[in-house]
Amino acid sequence: MDPANLAILVNGWQLPGAGVALPADHNLQPRGALMYRQTRHVPAAWQWFPAARYGLFIHWGAYAAYGRGEQVLFREHLDQSDYGRAACQWNPEHYDARAWADVARRAGMRYAVLTARHHDGFCLWDSRHTDYTVGSQAPGRDFVREFLTAFRAAGLRVGLYYSLADWRIPAYWEGPNHDPVGWEEFRVYVHQQVTELLRDYGHLDVFWFDGAWPQNALEWGGPELVARMRSLQPHLLINNRLGSIPAPASAHADGGSGPGTSSLGDFGTPEHHIAAESERLWESCQVSTWRLWGYAAGEHWRSSAQWLDMLVQAASMGGNLLLNVGPDGDGRLPPQFVERAVEVGDWLRVHGEAIYEAEGGDVCEMITRGYQTVRGHTLYLVLRFWDGRPELRLAGLATPVRRARLLTTGQELQVAQEGDQVRVSGLPAAAPTRLFPVIKLECDGPPAPAAWARERLWGGDPRRMTAWAQARGTSVWADGLPRR
Numbered sequence: 001m002d003p004a005n006l007a008i009l010v011n012g013w014q015l016p017g018a019g020v021a022l023p024a025d026h027n028l029q030p031r032g033a034l035m036y037r038q039t040r041h042v043p044a045a046w047q048w049f050p051a052a053r054y055g056l057f058i059h060w061g062a063y064a065a066y067g068r069g070e071q072v073l074f075r076e077h078l079d080q081s082d083y084g085r086a087a088c089q090w091n092p093e094h095y096d097a098r099a100w101a102d103v104a105r106r107a108g109m110r111y112a113v114l115t116a117r118h119h120d121g122f123c124l125w126d127s128r129h130t131d132y133t134v135g136s137q138a139p140g141r142d143f144v145r146e147f148l149t150a151f152r153a154a155g156l157r158v159g160l161y162y163s164l165a166d167w168r169i170p171a172y173w174e175g176p177n178h179d180p181v182g183w184e185e186f187r188v189y190v191h192q193q194v195t196e197l198l199r200d201y202g203h204l205d206v207f208w209f210d211g212a213w214p215q216n217a218l219e220w221g222g223p224e225l226v227a228r229m230r231s232l233q234p235h236l237l238i239n240n241r242l243g244s245i246p247a248p249a250s251a252h253a254d255g256g257s258g259p260g261t262s263s264l265g266d267f268g269t270p271e272h273h274i275a276a277e278s279e280r281l282w283e284s285c286q287v288s289t290w291r292l293w294g295y296a297a298g299e300h301w302r303s304s305a306q307w308l309d310m311l312v313q314a315a316s317m318g319g320n321l322l323l324n325v326g327p328d329g330d331g332r333l334p335p336q337f338v339e340r341a342v343e344v345g346d347w348l349r350v351h352g353e354a355i356y357e358a359e360g361g362d363v364c365e366m367i368t369r370g371y372q373t374v375r376g377h378t379l380y381l382v383l384r385f386w387d388g389r390p391e392l393r394l395a396g397l398a399t400p401v402r403r404a405r406l407l408t409t410g411q412e413l414q415v416a417q418e419g420d421q422v423r424v425s426g427l428p429a430a431a432p433t434r435l436f437p438v439i440k441l442e443c444d445g446p447p448a449p450a451a452w453a454r455e456r457l458w459g460g461d462p463r464r465m466t467a468w469a470q471a472r473g474t475s476v477w478a479d480g481l482p483r484r
């Protein structure tokens with residue numbers, strides 16, 4: 001095969017092979033700085049969300065007592081009645097929402113989302129539409145209300161996760177086509193519960209749906225539900241997991257109606273990975289352990305550096321991190337979680353200005369060292385490791401730098417700038433922090449990339465690099481001279 005005809009995939013962009021002539025008006029989007037800036041309009045009521053950057057996801061329910069993750073009922077095909085009996089007897093006496101809120105606050109998290117109901121259908125609030133709740137069963141308490149009260153009091157924004165799926169209900173599995181009557185009852189139940197949470201539990205900031213699969217948004221009555229939610233709490237941010245809206249039967253691929261995958265919701269929720277969305281707000285949800293969301297006894301924990309890496313990467317790409325914890329069956333946060341949370345919180349107390357309210361900033365070529373964020377005229381370099389050398393070289397910054405400091409210690413640094421090459425010197429030999437040191441560059445204007453840095457080597461048009469490569473000639477010989 002002629003290699004010139006091979007399509008290559010670089011960082012998700014499909015680029016024609018080097019030998020293929022691109023049409024003159026080709027429109028490859030730059031991967032760099034411009035992509036991650038929040039050019040879209042964020043309504044005033046939602047501006048707290050990108051500013052917050054870091055939230056706590058809490059997966060907690062009767063499944064925690066099993067200690068094998070939030071989906072133990074389904075994944076192990078447990079007997080529904082046994083599980084139901086255990087759920088009704090579940091009485092986590094050590095649940096203290098104020099203790100959780102205190103850890104979240106010390107961790108530097110700015111909001112929290114609790115699973116009010118997961119796929120098992122057991123409700124953590126005292127719903128009047130079912131008795132399968134902590135209110136009607138052993139605890140006789142309203143865990144959701146306690147959570148909301150404590151987290152609000154600690155100054156955090158609050159959200160509730162609600163699974164549309166309810167594994168107990170046969171109509172959920174049958175779907176509207178096989179059991180239209182059962183489905184309709186179930187759908188009404190879901191709408192009533194969501195309405196109840198929005199009407200009786202005060203001001204919520206986020207509503208986090210999940211489990212629309214395998215039905216689509218129309219079958220759930222998603223558009224009507226969202227309209228009701230907005231009428232009850234107009235400021236609310238609703239995530240994107242209400243299912244997709246199918247294309248009308250009359251739509252054709254060439255008819256301009258699109259493929260029918262557009263979904264409801266105000267923000268994207270990439271799960272277990274970090275992926276920027278350019279058209280709406282987004283939040284990557286990640287576990288703090290290795291895989292499961294609900295408590296799993298003996299699970300491995302990711303390190304605090306790995307947590308921070310996820311947070312900074314999301315921030316550098318203009319998004320949030322919703323980091324999960326699964327409290328145990330008695331209602332306690334695992335000590336491994338608390339330890340790491342506080343460590344990252346201590347880091348944020350010193351370096352928070354590089355994260356909160358900062359915009360994504362892939363301005364310069366920094367993959368060699370870490371991430372960047374931007375705030376006004378300031379560029380933050382968040383370094384993933386310390387190499388102990390006195391000088392750091394930053395390539396691709398077009399804007400003049402006025403002042404450089406090591407944010408970690410406040411130490412002034414020297415800057416020499418020639419064209420788009422910046423050299424920051426005076427760095428200490430010893431790592432100034434166990435986690436990520438940050439260098440703060442105050443610039444003459446909004447930090448902007450040099451022409452070549454706008455489209456990176458691996459992210460842009462490969463032909464653009466031809467001139468750069470040609471500077472050394474065309475020969476394969478070391479000295480660039482053709483051999484006879």
Ligand code: GLC
Binds near residue numbers: 293
């Ligand atoms: C998935 C899982 C679920 C988890 C969620 C978190 O949808 O079904 O267990 O709650 O992702 O994003």
